Amino acid sequence: MPDAPWVSVEDYKLPGWADANQKIARSRAYCQMLESGQILLFHELPFDLPADDRQFLVSQPWSELRLHKNVSYRPGEDILRGVAGDSTTVDRVHSILRNYSTQVLRFAAEFLAPYAGKWITDFSSFRPLEEKGRDLPLHKRNDLLHVDAFPSRPTRGGRILRIFTNLNPSKVRVWNTTGAFDELARKYADDAGLRQFASESALSRAVHGLAGKLGMRGADRTPYDAFMLRFHDYLKENSDFQANYPKARLEFPPLATWMVFTDGVAHAAMSGQYALEQTLLIPRSALVSPDDAPYRILEKITGKELVS
Numbered sequence: 593m594p595d596a597p598w599v600s601v602e603d604y605k606l607p608g609w610a611d612a613n614q615k616i617a618r619s620r621a622y623c624q625m626l627e628s629g630q631i632l633l634f635h636e637l638p639f640d641l642p643a644d645d646r647q648f649l650v651s652q653p654w655s656e657l658r659l660h661k662n663v664s665y666r667p668g669e670d671i672l673r674g675v676a677g678d679s680t681t682v683d684r685v686h687s688i689l690r691n692y693s694t695q696v697l698r699f700a701a702e703f704l705a706p707y708a709g710k711w712i713t714d715f716s717s718f719r720p721l722e723e724k725g726r727d728l729p730l731h732k733r734n735d736l737l738h739v740d741a742f743p744s745r746p747t748r749g750g751r752i753l754r755i756f757t758n759l760n761p762s763k764v765r766v767w768n769t770t771g772a773f774d775e776l777a778r779k780y781a782d783d784a785g786l787r788q789f790a791s792e793s794a795l796s797r798a799v800h801g802l803a804g805k806l807g808m809r810g811a812d813r814t815p816y817d818a819f820m821l822r823f824h825d826y827l828k829e830n831s832d833f834q835a836n837y838p839k840a841r842l843e844f845p846p847l848a849t850w851m852v853f854t855d856g857v858a859h860a861a862m863s864g865q866y867a868l869e870q871t872l873l874i875p876r877s878a879l880v881s882p883d884d885a886p887y888r889i890l891e892k893i894t895g896k897e898l899v900s
């Protein structure tokens with residue numbers, strides 16, 4: 593288990609951030625903590641999100657009928673998905689998520705300066721439904737411990753960084769998490785089939801590479817990406833792991849913001865309603881501590897390259 597379930601960030605916006613050298617050193621140290629599996633917690637909003645917008649999001653009559661799994665926003669294309677309803681409401685949600693994404697990206701570019709300009713901006717989402725007791729198929733359940741992997745957006749060894757905010761004005765959001773990825777991988781990766789993924793033939797890799805160039809969805813997956821998709825499902829399917837693996841319970845207070853590499857830190861959302869989230873894909877070349885990346889840990893276990 594980590595020494596502490598999270599690291600509370602107390603120095604953001606304090607004078608040190610105005611000094612260029614100190615700022616670079618602090619930023620780099622925070623990137624290092626994240627990459628090694630720490631969760632960084634801000635007790636207060638570290639970016640601008642107007643109270644009116646927060647109030648609007650938490651006061652809508654959200655229900656399963658009006659939603660897919662979440663409301664999602666794609667910053668690159670300015671597309672909102674997952675909301676049905678009258679156009680005034682949809683337009684307002686769209687504009688709130690557009691502004692949220694802009695603000696959180698601006699904050700991340702400063703706070704995590706080593707990644708700025710190098711990341712791929714992925715989707716943001718709003719999660720308006722109570723997590724406790726949701727009726728979802730097993731592989732889509734949020735309340736089972738898992739590491740993240742995206743079927744349609746292979747990272748090729750890059751990492752999945754997520755920034756969450758608990759918008760609930762009065763209730764905590766509760767997570768369970770486990771310890772470091774290397775312990776998890778050493779215990780379960782073989783049973784999840786890592787060695788079969790690692791021995792995928794050169795011909796099969798070439799076919800995947802060609803299909804990827806032709807734009808087929810998810811076809812440019814490396815063996816690492818394929819394994820991580822399997823590992824996500826394997827962990828959710830494994831009832832012994834869910835019940836018995838050491839875990840920590842985290843309670844994120846109202847308006848707290850936290851950031852975490854969710855491809856390395858297993859997590860489960862146990863309860864909570866109304867969260868905003870922005871995902872960033874950090875390429876291998878931008879990592880400050882590449883030996884902590886799951887692809888490197890898995891390569892060490894198998895002795896084979898997984899991201900070529």
Ligand SMILES: [Fe+2]
Pocket residue numbers: 738739740854859
């Ligand atoms: Fe997740």
